[in-house]
Amino acid sequence: MLETVGDSLDPEDWPAFRVQAHRMLDDILDYTQHLHARPVWQPLPDDLKAKLQQPLSEKTLEQAHREFMNDILPYAVGNAHPRFSGWVHGGGTPVGMLAEMLAAGLNANLGGRSQAPVDIERQVMRWVRDVFGFPDTASGLFVTGTSMANFVGCLCAKTRTLGVTTRQTGLPHAPSLMAYTSTAAHISIAQALDISGIGTNALRKIPVNDQYEMTVADLERAIATDKAAGHRPFLVVATIGTVDVGAIDPIEAIADVCQKEGIWLHIDGAFGALAMLAPSLAPRLKGIERADSIAFDFHKWGQVPYDAGFILVRDGALHQQAFASPAAYLQRCERGLSANSPWACDFGLDLSRGFRALKTWFTLSVYGNEKLGRVIAHTCHLAQYLKQQIENTPQLERLAPVALNIVCFRYTCADVDLNWLNTQLVIALQESGEVAPSSTILHGRVAIRAAIVNHRTTHHDIDTLLACTLKWGAVLTSS
Numbered sequence: 001m002l003e004t005v006g007d008s009l010d011p012e013d014w015p016a017f018r019v020q021a022h023r024m025l026d027d028i029l030d031y032t033q034h035l036h037a038r039p040v041w042q043p044l045p046d047d048l049k050a051k052l053q054q055p056l057s058e059k060t061l062e063q064a065h066r067e068f069m070n071d072i073l074p075y076a077v078g079n080a081h082p083r084f085s086g087w088v089h090g091g092g093t094p095v096g097m098l099a100e101m102l103a104a105g106l107n108a109n110l111g112g113r114s115q116a117p118v119d120i121e122r123q124v125m126r127w128v129r130d131v132f133g134f135p136d137t138a139s140g141l142f143v144t145g146t147s148m149a150n151f152v153g154c155l156c157a158k159t160r161t162l163g164v165t166t167r168q169t170g171l172p173h174a175p176s177l178m179a180y181t182s183t184a185a186h187i188s189i190a191q192a193l194d195i196s197g198i199g200t201n202a203l204r205k206i207p208v209n210d211q212y213e214m215t216v217a218d219l220e221r222a223i224a225t226d227k228a229a230g231h232r233p234f235l236v237v238a239t240i241g242t243v244d245v246g247a248i249d250p251i252e253a254i255a256d257v258c259q260k261e262g263i264w265l266h267i268d269g270a271f272g273a274l275a276m277l278a279p280s281l282a283p284r285l286k287g288i289e290r291a292d293s294i295a296f297d298f299h300k301w302g303q304v305p306y307d308a309g310f311i312l313v314r315d316g317a318l319h320q321q322a323f324a325s326p327a328a329y330l331q332r333c334e335r336g337l338s339a340n341s342p343w344a345c346d347f348g349l350d351l352s353r354g355f356r357a358l359k360t361w362f363t364l365s366v367y368g369n370e371k372l373g374r375v376i377a378h379t380c381h382l383a384q385y386l387k388q389q390i391e392n393t394p395q396l397e398r399l400a401p402v403a404l405n406i407v408c409f410r411y412t413c414a415d416v417d418l419n420w421l422n423t424q425l426v427i428a429l430q431e432s433g434e435v436a437p438s439s440t441i442l443h444g445r446v447a448i449r450a451a452i453v454n455h456r457t458t459h460h461d462i463d464t465l466l467a468c469t470l471k472w473g474a475v476l477t478s479s
Contacts, residue, residue, distance in 0.1 A: 017061070020061050020062055020065065023065070024065050025101075027065075027069060028097070029094065031073060032080065032094055032097070035080055035081050035082065035456065036081075036082055036083075036456075038074075038081065039074075039078075039433030039434075040078045040081045040083050040084050040430075040433055040434065040435060040436040041076075041077060041078040041081075041084070041430055041433060041436045042074065042075060042431075042433050043075070043431065044075040048071050048075070051071065052071065077089070078436055079091060079092075079454070080092055080454070080456075081436070081454070081456075082454055082456035082457045082458065082461045083434065083435045083436065083457070083461045083464055083465065084435075084436045084454060085435070085436065085437050085438075085449075085450040085451050085452055085453070085454075085457070085465065086430070086436045086437055086438035086449075086451070087438055087451055088241075088243075088270070088271045088300050088406075088451045088453050089299075089300070089451075089453060090297075090299045090300045090301065090302065090303045090304065090305075090306075090453055090454070091303055091453065091454035091455055091456055092299075092303060092304070092305040092306075093303050093304075093305075093363060093367075093455070095362050095363060095366045095367070096303065096304050096305040096359045096362060096363050097305060098362070099358050099359035099361070099362035099363070100305050100358075100359050102358060103354070103355035103356075103358040103359060106355060106358075108354075108355045109352055109353065109354075110142075110344055110353040110354065110355055110356075110357070111343060111344060111345040111350065111351045111352055111353050112330075112340065112341070112342075112343020112344055112345050112346070113337050113338060113339075113340060113343065114336065114337050114338070114339040114340040115337075115340070117355050117357065117358065118340060118343070118344065119340075120355075120357050120358060120361050121142060121344065121356075121357035123361065124140075124142075124357050124360050124361055124364070125138075125139070125140035125141075125312070127364060128140055128310060128312055129312065131276050131277065131369070132273075132276060132288060132289055132291075132294055132312060133288075133289035134289070134312060134314055135314065137314075137315065137316050137317070138312060138313060138314050138315075138316055139312075139313050139315075139316030139319045139320065139347055140310060140311065140312045140313070141310070141311050141344060141347045141348050142308060142309065142310055142344075142353070142356040142357055142360075143309040143310065143311055143348060143350075144307045144309050145270075145297055145299070145307055145309035146186075146188065146268060146269075146270035146295045146296060146297050146309050147186075147188035147191065147192075147309075148309060148311075148349075149295030149296070149309050149310060149311035150186075150188045150189055150191075150192045150237070150266070150268055150295050151188070151191070151192040151195065151196065152293075152295075152311045152313075152323075152347075152348060152349075153192075153237075153264075153266040153292075153293040153295055153311060153313070154179070154192040154193065154196050154198075154235060154266070155196055155322050155323070156264070156292070156293055156313055156315075156318060156319055156322045157179075157234055157235040157264035157266065157292070157293075158171075158177065158196060158198065158234065158235075158322075159318060159321060159322040160234075160264060160292075160315070160318055161177065161232065161234040161235075161264070162177075162234075164321050164322070167322075170197070171197055171198065175230050175231055175232040176202060176230075176231050176232065177198050177202050177231070177232050177233075177234045177235075178202050178203075178204060178223075178226045178231045178232060178233045178234065179193055179198070179202055179203050179204070179233075179234065179235040179236070179237065180203070180204045180205075180206055180219055180222060180223065180233065180235070180236045180237070181203065181204075181205060181206065181214075181236070181237040181238075181239070181268075182205065182206050182207075182208050182213070182214035182238075182239060182242070182249060183205045183206065183207060183208055184208050184212050184214075184239065184242040184243070184244060184245070184247060185205070185237060185239050185242065185243075185268065186239070186242075186243050186268055186270065188268075189203065189237050189268065190203055204222045204226070206218050206219045206222060208247070210401075211247055211401050211403070212242055212244070212245050212247035212400065212401065212403075213247050213248065213249050213250055214238065214239075214249040214250065214254065216250055216253045216254060216257060219236065219254065219257060220257055223257070223261055223263070233261060233263050234263060234264060235263065235264050235266060236254060236257070236258050236263050236264070236265050236266070237266045237267075237268055238250075238251055238254045238265065238266075238267055238268070238291075239267075239268045239269075239272070240267060240268070240269040240272035240273050240275070240285060240288070241269065241270060241271045241272025241273075241275075241403075241404055241406075243270075244400070244406075244408070244440045244442060244449070245400040245401065245402075245403065245406055245408055245442070246272065246402070246403050246404040246405060246406035246451075247401070247403045248272060248284055248285070248403055248404070250287075251267070251285060251286065251287035251288055251290075251291075252286050252287030252290075253287075254287070255287045255290040255291070258292075259290070264292045264293070265290065265291045265292050265293075266291065266292060266293045266294075266295070267288055267291045267293070267294040267295065267296075268295055269288070269294055269295060269296040270295065270296055270297050270300060271296070271297060271300035271301050271453065272285075272296075272301075272404060273285070273288070273294055273295075273296035274296060274298075274300070274301040274302055274372075274376060275301070275376060275404065276288070277301075277369050277370075277372050277373035277376055278373040278374070278376045278377040278380075279373065279377075280377050281376065281377060281380065281404075291314070292313070292314050292315070293311060293312060293313045293314065294311070294312045295309070295310070295311050295312075296309070296310055297309045297310070298310060298360045298363070300453060301372075301375075301376050301379070301453060302360070302363065302372065303363065303367075303372070303375065303455050304359050304360050304363050305359055307356070308356045308359065308360050311348075313347075319347050320342055320346050320347055323345075323346060323347050323348055323349070324342070324346040324347075325345075325346075330343075330345070330351075375455045378455075379405040379452045379453060379454075379455075379457065380404050380405050380452075382405070382452045382457060382458075382459065382462055383402050383404065383405045383406065383407050383450075383452050384402060385459060385462055386402075386407045386450060386452070386462050386465070386466070387402045387407055389462070389463075389466055390407070390409045390466075393466070393470070395411055395412060395413070395470060395473060396409050396410070396411060396412065396466075396469070396470075397409060397410050397412050399442050399445060399447045400442055400447070405451060405452045405453060406449065406450070406451045406452075407449075407450045407452070408440065408442060408447040408448070408449050408450075409447060409448055409450075410422045410445065410446065410447055410448055411425055411448070411469060411470075411473035413473070413477045416477055418445070418446070419444075419445065419446040421473070421476060421477065422439065422446040422447065422448055423439060423446050424476055425448065425469065425472055425473055425476055426438065426439040426448055428472040428475070428476065429448075429465075429468055429469065429472055432468065432472065434464065434468045435461075435464060435465045435468050435469075437449060437450045437451075437465065438451070448469065450465060
């Protein structure tokens with residue numbers, strides 16, 4: 001049978017397709033340019049929710065675009081909006097968006113092979129290595145996010161402690177491995193131990209001080225107790241930017257403990273590690289250069305569009321030993337497409353990998369470390385401004401220290417259950433479309449949690465958050 005033009009998925013009418021493509025680009029640029037005039041968030045109406053559950057029906061590109069604009073775009077979570085502060089979500093940039101489009105057009109698989117996109121990822125890795133003061137022998141890998149990066153760090157630590165042969169034999173029954181992190185650490189640390197087969201019972205959660213920082217004396221005691229019981233401490237996970245309040249663990253002191261005990265030091269720096277780009281903040285991360293591995297996200301403070309997580313490992317050879325899985329169809333050659341070894345798939349779980357590096361490469365190239373550092377420092381300045389305003393407002397109470405860019409506070413009122421009140425208040429703020437913080441629980445108290453991450457956020461947006469909190473707090477307490 002002869003092939004026809006219709007057998008391809010390319011457009012039959014390229015000029016008409018170009019017109020529609022430019023219309024789609026203009027629409028999303030208009031959306032980004034005028035974000036401030038839109039609601040931060042609004043719930044998906046029931047009729048649209050039902051519509052989005054309908055069976056597949058073919059559409060023209062124009063029809064699909066119209067449906068996206070009307071039924072999808074207005075009902076996203078809203079993290080691109082300058083008044084979104086619900087979670088630590090970056091705002092993205094137009095530059096990153098265009099880079100993502102180019103990457104999709106190229107459709108490169110970065111599992112490996114001899115191709116420029118692989119070398120772009122390696123170039124970004126070298127830039128990252130320089131930021132954190134890691135040696136030339138370090139390795140790095142783009143992953144979905146810090147949750148996956150934490151898992152990679154855990155497996156590297158396990159491999160160094162027990163040896164590469166455990167990839168075939170499994171984990172020995174004794175002595176049992178033990179890992180340590182703070183009670184304020186992210187849930188992905190426990191998940192890493194879970195899915196690695198080590199088990200969550202092997203995780204010791206170390207108390208924090210009144211600044212929500214891991215207490216080093218308690219860490220040392222826990223390690224000594226486990227060693228005396230015949231266990232084998234193998235991993236300490238320190239956090240830069242804890243999930244609830246943004247605290248920074250004492251990295252230098254923890255690194256001293258790990259060096260003395262021969263324990264792998266992994267840094268969960270999901271958003272906080274990139275504080276290294278801000279000269280006013282970088283000194284507070286002293287000791288990070290001594291870590292064995294660092295996990296962080298470019299899609300948070302780095303403002304790269306989702307997703308763009310990264311893992312940096314000091315010992316690149318060990319990193320490769322922990323993951324490389326030779327196979328006949330992945331044979332390497334000195335020349336041709338199968339050259340350029342080692343490949344990215346030798347350092348992680350994925351054989352098929354998108355070109356996450358390109359949007360990161362564009363972001364770093366176009367904006368530069370200095371400008372990104374100023375954005376990061378500015379979000380922390382805004383957090384301090386919010387802190388000051390809270391302390392000057394009788395109806396509001398700050399509930400935690402402000403270490404970086406996260407502010408936890410609550411609305412107060414006599415004779416009202418404050419946990420109920422602030423839970424309802426956060427919902428009211430979100431549903432208003434005016435602002436979108438989230439909530440957390442600190443020492444049994446529900447807190448309004450404002451995580452200021454977006455490069456678009458200004459003092460005016462912080463003032464709007466405060467005004468809306470007071471307005472809706474008064475509504476709830478008077479009803």
